[in-house]
Amino acid sequence: MHRNAFLPNRVLIVGSGCVAESMLPLLSQYLPLCREHVALLGADNDGGRKLAQRYGLNFSTCTLTPENYAAKLARHLSGGDVLLNLSLGVGSLDLMAWCREQDVVYIDSNLEPWTGQTHSLALARMHALRWQGHGRATAVFWHGANPGLVTHFLKEVLALLAPGTATCYEAVQALGIQVLVISEFDSRRASMSSAESNHGKTGIQPEFEFSNTLSASGLAGELCASAELAWGTHEGFAPVRAVLRSIGRGLALQLPTSGRATLVRSWTPSAGEFHGYLLGHLESFSMAELLSAPVPNNPIRPTVFYAVKPCFAAEAATRNMTVDVPPSHWRYRVLKDELFDGGIELGVLLLGPHLSYWYGSHLTLSEARRLRRLSTYLSCHLMRTALVLPVACAPD
Numbered sequence: 001m002h003r004n005a006f007l008p009n010r011v012l013i014v015g016s017g018c019v020a021e022s023m024l025p026l027l028s029q030y031l032p033l034c035r036e037h038v039a040l041l042g043a044d045n046d047g048g049r050k051l052a053q054r055y056g057l058n059f060s061t062c063t064l065t066p067e068n069y070a071a072k073l074a075r076h077l078s079g080g081d082v083l084l085n086l087s088l089g090v091g092s093l094d095l096m097a098w099c100r101e102q103d104v105v106y107i108d109s110n111l112e113p114w115t116g117q118t119h120s121l122a123l124a125r126m127h128a129l130r131w132q133g134h135g136r137a138t139a140v141f142w143h144g145a146n147p148g149l150v151t152h153f154l155k156e157v158l159a160l161l162a163p164g165t166a167t168c169y170e171a172v173q174a175l176g177i178q179v180l181v182i183s184e185f186d187s188r189r190a191s192m193s194s195a196e197s198n199h200g201k202t203g204i205q206p207e208f209e210f211s212n213t214l215s216a217s218g219l220a221g222e223l224c225a226s227a228e229l230a231w232g233t234h235e236g237f238a239p240v241r242a243v244l245r246s247i248g249r250g251l252a253l254q255l256p257t258s259g260r261a262t263l264v265r266s267w268t269p270s271a272g273e274f275h276g277y278l279l280g281h282l283e284s285f286s287m288a289e290l291l292s293a294p295v296p297n298n299p300i301r302p303t304v305f306y307a308v309k310p311c312f313a314a315e316a317a318t319r320n321m322t323v324d325v326p327p328s329h330w331r332y333r334v335l336k337d338e339l340f341d342g343g344i345e346l347g348v349l350l351l352g353p354h355l356s357y358w359y360g361s362h363l364t365l366s367e368a369r370r371l372r373r374l375s376t377y378l379s380c381h382l383m384r385t386a387l388v389l390p391v392a393c394a395p396d
Contacts, residue, residue: 009037009080012073014064014095015087016042016051018215018334019109023086024055039076042087064090066114070098079103088217089115093127096139100131108141110218111282121228121280122245122252129248142282150182150360151283154290154348157359161350172291173300176352178234180287181264182306183349183358185271188213188342188365190313190335208320209331211313213339216332219310223260223318224327228280229253230288232303247285249292250301254280260318266307268345270362276307277318311335311342339365 011027013020020040027038035056042048043063052059062072069090077083082105085095091114099106111128113119128141142148155168162171171177190211210220231244231253238244241256255262255278262278288304310318313335347360 009082010077011038011082011084012041012076013038013057013084013086014041014090015085016040016044016048016059017086017088017217019086019218021051023084024051024057028055041072041076066091066094069094073098074102077102077104081105082107085109088112088215088221091117092141093124096128096131096141099137099139103137105137106139106141108139111142118225120226120245120252120254121282122247122254122285125282125285126247142286148283150346150348151287151290153360154180154287157348157350157357160359161355161357168290169293169300172302175350175355177291177302177350177355178232178353179351180291180302180304181266181349181351182281182283182287182304183266183268183345183347183360184276184306184308185266185268185274185345186213186309186311186314186342187271188311188335188339188344190311190338191340208317208329209333210317211333211335213311213314213335213344216314216334217330219314220317220327220330220332222279222281223277223321224258225280227255227257227259227262227278228284229255229278229305230284230301230303232288233301235303247289249289249294250285252285260321264305264307266309267349267356267358268347268360268362269358270343270345271309274309276309279306279308281306341365343367 013023020042036058038055039058039060040048040052041060041062041064043061045061048061049059060076064072064087073083073095077099079102083095083099085092085106085108088110090112092108092111094114096106096108098104111121111124113124125142128139131139158165158168158171158175162174165171165174210216212219229252230247231238231251238253239255243254245252245254259277259279263275264278265273266276267273284304284306288301291304292301309315343362343364345360345362347358350357350359
């Protein structure tokens with residue numbers, strides 16, 4: 001966002017969790033918004049109201065559902081306004097369709113199904129892209145730190161390694177890339193007491209706590225969802241009971257296992273080789289299309305997937321997940337001041353018969369906190385400032 005950008009119409013922010021807490025300082029710093037024209041809508045009455053008061057915004061307590069979202073949104077938005085969806089469990093496709101009909105700009109940090117529903121990310125993305133070029137309002141979804149930032153890392157490293165090529169697909173052919181791993185390793189550690197037992201709901205004891213360094217509920221949802229990836233042309237066969245779907249220029253593979261039950265190998269400069277969880281992320285499919293020729297039956301298309309090693313607290317909670325305690329009854333915790341050590345690495349790992357190259361960012365906790373003292377950024381500065389800390393490495 002440009003410092004002199006001007007946004008004259010109303011903005012409605014849906015969601016009052018940690019993503020909204022990270023986004024609001026950026027909005028107030030980079031956009032000269034009139035506070036009376038920005039409203040916050042969230043299900044968390046106490047936390048959301050405090051967040052709105054901190055920035056002088058109007059706050060409404062509301063849980064959007066398939067039955068009420070159209071009426072609720074119409075109270076706050078009309079043509080030319082902006083809807084910024086930062087929530088979980090709110091149907092992104094339905095909100096996107098409503099905004100398209102009402103000429104409202106739509107921005108989403110995710111592509112979520114409604115609470116209690118599930119969907120294939122590959123199919124949801126294809127459904128959203130069918131609206132491309134139709135209607136007047138713009139919709140931007142799933143573009144932030146990860147996904148989003150890693151796509152820029154990919155374009156930068158391809159220009160670095162294959163400077164004479166005109167397109168990303170030509171670079172893939174020249175370099176012989178067969179596999180692209182979006183690789184994330186979170187080594188941050190927290191000093192905290194063990195989760196207290198809570199006998200709140202009948203039959204749920206003790207209460208299960210899931211802690212993470214950013215959106216705890218978001219990561220937990222991804223771990224419980226089906227593992228999905230883009231399937232390359234060099235792969236000999238698909239795993240048993242996996243579902244292959246056509247996604248424009250390539251194939252998407254949905255595994256019969258969840259992300260937390262699917263471990264894959266990856267690599268980062270500091271951690272070296274590690275086993276991470278294979279989570280369904282839309283950039284797996286968008287990157288695969290970026291690296292594929294815009295013609296049917298293109299001869300080279302890499303396998304693309306997202307591998308994450310979460311922080312120690314999140315990994316311990318993942319190992320302790322049981323079917324006895326449903327996610328709706330979990331207690332979620334975002335680690336902030338409890339963190340005392342470590343850092344985060346995020347990048348793209350390019351692999352081929354004659355190539356292994358990692359390009360991305362490495363940001364320590366101490367450096368992140370130093371940057372925080374110099375700015376008004378909150379938790380999302382960890383990823384955002386990674387743009388100015390590029391690291392390139394070739395694994396041994």
